[in-house]
Amino acid sequence: MHGGSGNALLRRYKARIEADCAIRGVQYPWWIPTYSGVAGVALAVAAVAQRHGFDSPLLIAGGLVAIAPQAIWLLTARIMPVLVEAAIVLGGVLILMIDHPVDPDFAPFLLVLAAAETAATTAVPLALGVAVVHMTALAILGFDGKLTGAALYVVGVAFGADAGIAMRWQMRALQAERSKRDIAAREAVAGERARLAREVHDVVGHSLSISLLHIAGARRSLAENDLADVDDALRHAEDVARAAMVDLRGSVSRIAGGSGSGVRPLPDATEIARLVADARNAGLQVAYDECGEPAQLPAGVGLGLYRIAQESLANIAKHAPDAQARVALERAHGAIRLEVRNTVPAGLAAPETVGAGLPGMATRAEQLGARFSAGLADGDWVVETVLADV
Incomplete structure (x- = not known):
């Protein structure tokens, strides 16, 4: 005592x-x-x-x-x-x-x-x-x-x-x-929180947008009594959700400093083609052009470009699901260029810019040392990321 x-x-x-x-x-x-x-x-x-x-x-x-x-x-x-x-x-x-x-x-x-x-x-x-x-x-x-x-x-x-x-x-x-x-230390904590927020926003936003398109397609098929298409649409929605969970676990594990063992490696530029294919299966009218060897890009660059393409497609699915879109990844002449372009629906001057999407993409591009732009060009909404080849 x-x-x-x-x-x-x-x-x-x-x-x-x-x-x-x-x-x-x-x-x-x-x-x-x-x-x-x-x-x-x-x-x-x-x-x-x-x-x-x-x-x-x-x-x-x-x-x-x-x-x-x-x-x-x-x-x-x-x-x-x-x-x-x-x-x-x-x-x-x-x-x-x-x-x-x-x-x-x-x-x-x-x-x-x-x-x-x-x-x-x-x-x-x-x-x-x-x-x-x-x-x-x-x-x-x-x-x-x-x-x-x-x-x-x-x-x-x-x-x-x-x-x-x-x-x-x-x-x-x-x-x-x-x-x-x-x-x-405070800035590092804030930076990690911002990185985590961007990862969650990109992964969850994209998966929800694509899943909603599949669910909307399933509802239309159900109204037409086309049970086969309903099952196919719901299965695609389930696959997108499962892939998003794996992606999210990998992102959080990496940011937290873990090894990420037991989860799928984080995506890179080679998976942009799969990303476009998933969006096309969900009902988006989107084409993909690739020039160069994206597999040879550093992991950080590939992940950044993948996230920018992912967020761009999510924005299209959310704001202009009926638009004609094209994703182009070009690696040539000492530069790497990613362009996501879509037509602007009648009556909509430009996609909604309020939120974390565009600032998040701009931040990712800045971290890569890339030039980023998003806006109207020749009547289309164009998101462009250009950086020097490495």
Whole structure:
């Protein structure tokens, strides 16, 4: 029970210290300010002890004043303004050194620590100003004969400020790197989600469009009492749905980083012909022309072209099922060109462009480094993708 309570207190303490650091605009781990606070207490105790001042209320007060800002912060979470904190520490150190100078003296190290803390938690000009004030005070005490070896202590304060500035800049660099990694991680997650959404949209959209055409054909055949055609249409619809499920599993497995074992390999450019044949079997009036060797295309290029053709045919099935269409895949003259063209039905100026279809195809083309266009040309709706041969 006591161990659990102690752990809970320690967690709260760590969280509060790091939250306080964040308020100051830095993100130091909890042990750095804790170590600094313990070091300050140790130096104050040593400075009072070497003066045999535990019987002197003034020396004890000087030691307490010197560590007051850190003690108040660690115990109450109240953060003093930097200049106020520096002035209080300096005041406590001066009480010790003026009332009872000793040689060597631990008290000036409190100013070294204060200079380092200030530089590690605030802007460089302010930190340098505090360090200069501390060094000036030590130099004056040296000239006054109250501090032997004042020059070494002055250099110590300068080194303390330098160490604090270096620590602050290092922490800022670490924060920038962490922020960069977080942004990259979020962008990677968003990219994977977008890829998955495009895969699902293309596979499901195409399969639904083609299946609906088969189902519509089955309904017409049923009205004509042609049961053979009904069975044939429904079987084609079932085949399209099953193929879509296999395709979808493969796509999700690949995006998730799996090997995709146990599922059919992802489609490539060689399967565009099958895609057109499936659409033709579903009732679309679509022809296919092929020039070159699509089997030799890289897998990524082939998959991208396949998805663009798949989405284009799905759009035709959805918006212009009675149109005359043609799919052409050409690999020649150092370029690869995919064109999907269909007539525009009377009364329809252009296919509907609202949705994920066209933006998804444009994104796929961009990923391939291809030029993509979609629009009216010579009275037809034309989707064209052109990229340099690889």
